[in-house]
Amino acid sequence: MLPFTVKVLEIIKEIPSGSVMTYGQIAAIAGSKRGARQVARILHSMSEKYSLPWHRVVNAQGKIVLHNQELANRQKELLENEGVFIQEDQRIDLNHYKYTGEMAFKKEKEDFPWE
DNA sequence: AGGGTGACGGGAA
DNA sequence: CTTCCCGCCACCC
Numbered sequence: 001m002l003p004f005t006v007k008v009l010e011i012i013k014e015i016p017s018g019s020v021m022t023y024g025q026i027a028a029i030a031g032s033k034r035g036a037r038q039v040a041r042i043l044h045s046m047s048e049k050y051s052l053p054w055h056r057v058v059n060a061q062g063k064i065v066l067h068n069q070e071l072a073n074r075q076k077e078l079l080e081n082e083g084v085f086i087q088e089d090q091r092i093d094l095n096h097y098k099y100t101g102e103m104a105f106k107k108e109k110e111d112f113p114w115e
Numbered sequence: 116a117g118g119g120t121g122a123c124g125g126g127a128a
Numbered sequence: 129c130t131t132c133c134c135g136c137c138a139c140c141c
Contacts, residue, residue: 002138022123022124023122023123023124024123024124024125027123032136032137034123034124034135034136034137035123035136035137036123036124036136037120037121037122037123037124037136037137037138038123038136038137038138039122039123040121040122040123041121041122041137041138041139043122044121044122045139047122054122057122058122059122059123059124060123060124060125061124064122065122065123066122067121067122068122071122072122075122117141118140118141119139119140119141120137120138120139120140120141121137121138121139123135123136124134124135124136125133125134125135126132126133126134126135127131127132127133127134128130128131128132128133
């Protein structure tokens with residue numbers, strides 16, 4: 001297995017419940033700034049057998065982008081169950097939920113929509 | 116071998 | 129805000 005793939009899997013495993021990361025962000029941390037599509041492919045092929053929190057990965061616009069509608073619905077449910085608010089336009093506010101690895105909750109000045 | 120294809124991203128108009 | 133467009137690269141025929 002490629003080193004890049006191993007890193008990607010490790011990074012995804014560290015995303016805490018209630019947060020999300022983007023494909024490109026994960027690729028950059030893993031060492032390939034333009035490897036977003038590879039991250040997506042890795043998730044597509046390995047999310048089951050490596051029991052990853054695959055649902056905590058969205059695109060750079062904060063949207064769920066699975067082509068498979070059934071899986072997309074499952075991802076939305078899983079995220080909402082963790083307290084991630086999905087807006088009417090199906091986007092997630094990355095300013096609130098994007099996991100940076102360090103200051104995960106740097107912006108607590110703004111109120112959460114459901115409170 | 117070679118062309119098509121994405122669970123993507125970012126810049127331009 | 130919306131398209132459109134191109135770079136990207138491992139996989140799958």
